[in-house]
Amino acid sequence: MDSYPSFLLENAVNQLSKLPGVGKKSALRLALHLLKQDKEQVNDFAQSILLLKNEVKYCKVCKNISDSDVCQICSNPSRDASTICVVETIKEVMLVEETQQYKGLYHVLGGVISPMDGVKPSDLEIESLVKRVAEGGIKEIIFALSPTMEGDTTSYYIARKLKDYDVKITTIARGIAVGDELQYSDSLTLGRSILDRQVYHV
Amino acid sequence: MDSYPSFLLENAVNQLSKLPGVGKKSALRLALHLLKQDKEQVNDFAQSILLLKNEVKYCKVCKNISDSDVCQICSNPSRDASTICVVETIKEVMLVEETQQYKGLYHVLGGVISPMDGVKPSDLEIESLVKRVAEGGIKEIIFALSPTMEGDTTSYYIARKLKDYDVKITTIARGIAVGDELQYSDSLTLGRSILDRQVYHV
Numbered sequence: 001m002d003s004y005p006s007f008l009l010e011n012a013v014n015q016l017s018k019l020p021g022v023g024k025k026s027a028l029r030l031a032l033h034l035l036k037q038d039k040e041q042v043n044d045f046a047q048s049i050l051l052l053k054n055e056v057k058y059c060k061v062c063k064n065i066s067d068s069d070v071c072q073i074c075s076n077p078s079r080d081a082s083t084i085c086v087v088e089t090i091k092e093v094m095l096v097e098e099t100q101q102y103k104g105l106y107h108v109l110g111g112v113i114s115p116m117d118g119v120k121p122s123d124l125e126i127e128s129l130v131k132r133v134a135e136g137g138i139k140e141i142i143f144a145l146s147p148t149m150e151g152d153t154t155s156y157y158i159a160r161k162l163k164d165y166d167v168k169i170t171t172i173a174r175g176i177a178v179g180d181e182l183q184y185s186d187s188l189t190l191g192r193s194i195l196d197r198q199v200y201h202v
Numbered sequence: 203m204d205s206y207p208s209f210l211l212e213n214a215v216n217q218l219s220k221l222p223g224v225g226k227k228s229a230l231r232l233a234l235h236l237l238k239q240d241k242e243q244v245n246d247f248a249q250s251i252l253l254l255k256n257e258v259k260y261c262k263v264c265k266n267i268s269d270s271d272v273c274q275i276c277s278n279p280s281r282d283a284s285t286i287c288v289v290e291t292i293k294e295v296m297l298v299e300e301t302q303q304y305k306g307l308y309h310v311l312g313g314v315i316s317p318m319d320g321v322k323p324s325d326l327e328i329e330s331l332v333k334r335v336a337e338g339g340i341k342e343i344i345f346a347l348s349p350t351m352e353g354d355t356t357s358y359y360i361a362r363k364l365k366d367y368d369v370k371i372t373t374i375a376r377g378i379a380v381g382d383e384l385q386y387s388d389s390l391t392l393g394r395s396i397l398d399r400q401v402y403h404v
Contacts, residue, residue, distance in 0.1 A: 003299040005292060006269045012254040015247045020235050032293065033222050034251055035258065042255040045217045046248040049236060052214040053244040056237065067208045090207060091234065097205040
């Protein structure tokens with residue numbers, strides 16, 4: 001599919017195919033879809049992306065994306081400001097919020113330490129987290145990172161940085177997922193869930 | 203995932219999820235991907251879509267999309283201007299071009315007749331095709347439409363419209379696809395391929 005009848009189409013297809021998970025064929029389908037829409041709709045589409053990129057702010061406290069200098073979570077007086085949940089990206093903020101089980105604040109690292117991908121601690125929002133703890137008033141830090149080598153390394157690195165502060169450090173529970181069949185669980189997770197067994201309440 | 207930390211993000215996700223095959227979760231992934239790119243890259247991305255929609259032209263002869271008033275196929279003197287291949291969309295123009303087996307011109311209908319989807323003959327570029335034939339110089343019309351009820355209806359409708367003109371009307375061969383296993387072919391296609399059998403050249 002390299003014989004584009006129009007340079008403008010070829011250019012749009014090239015741009016669309018840079019999106020993750022979009023190949024040349026899907027990109028052509030998206031471009032032809034956009035061509036079929038009204039001018040106004042396509043304009044709104046493009047503007048929403050430009051606005052997102054050019055106007056979005058990052059909360060100066062937790063680094064979550066926000067429409068104002070301090071995000072709606074950090075500026076909400078009914079949230080528990082003494083607890084910080086440390087997450088990788090804003091996607092995890094949204095996931096934790098959706099559980100409705102957490103009323104504290106967040107800290108968005110912007111990634112995890114990964115020498116393979118060239119991500120160093122200084123590329124992440126770790127210093128700003130240490131600063132928040134140093135300023136006082138924080139009682140607990142909860143790590144909600146992926147249970148991968150990189151996530152564990154990051155938790156360990158941050159925990160070491162915080163060891164001189166009077167703050168409780170916890171990590172979200174690892175275990176068998178709700179609804180999972182025990183027979184299909186991996187032995188590492190099953191082993192961990194036995195070690196971390198909970199008192200059964202009747 | 204309805205607790206967006208930013209209205210700008212929510213808006214961009216809503217717009218991206220209007221793309222065909224993109225749900226809310228994928229749209230969020232795309233939005234976060236775009237947020238991570240440079241401003242210039244995101245700007246180029248959005249501009250390529252705006253340019254496509256606002257600047258692209260349609261060839262006044264064959265209705266294919268084009269950067270000029272007459273597309274590069276119609277304006278190419280080495281193509282056979284006496285043969286017109288009738289296709290549904292520009293996607294099929296690109297597919298036929300890719301085969302490098304066709305040296306005539308095209309006519310892009312912009313769809314097929316489909317009462318179920320509310321597509322009437324007058325919504326398609328049929329009158330303009332009849333006009334091209336009426337102007338003379340056309341020896342053959344090749345239907346390259348999908349072998350569906352709608353495609354067949356459209357071919358039949360156009361053939362009726364052209365019956366008073368001295369033009370040969372053909373349709374692309376139906377048969378077993380190259381590389382297909384005969385045992386898995388459907389009986390309609392197999393039956394058609396027996397009726398349309400070709401002399402075997404040795």
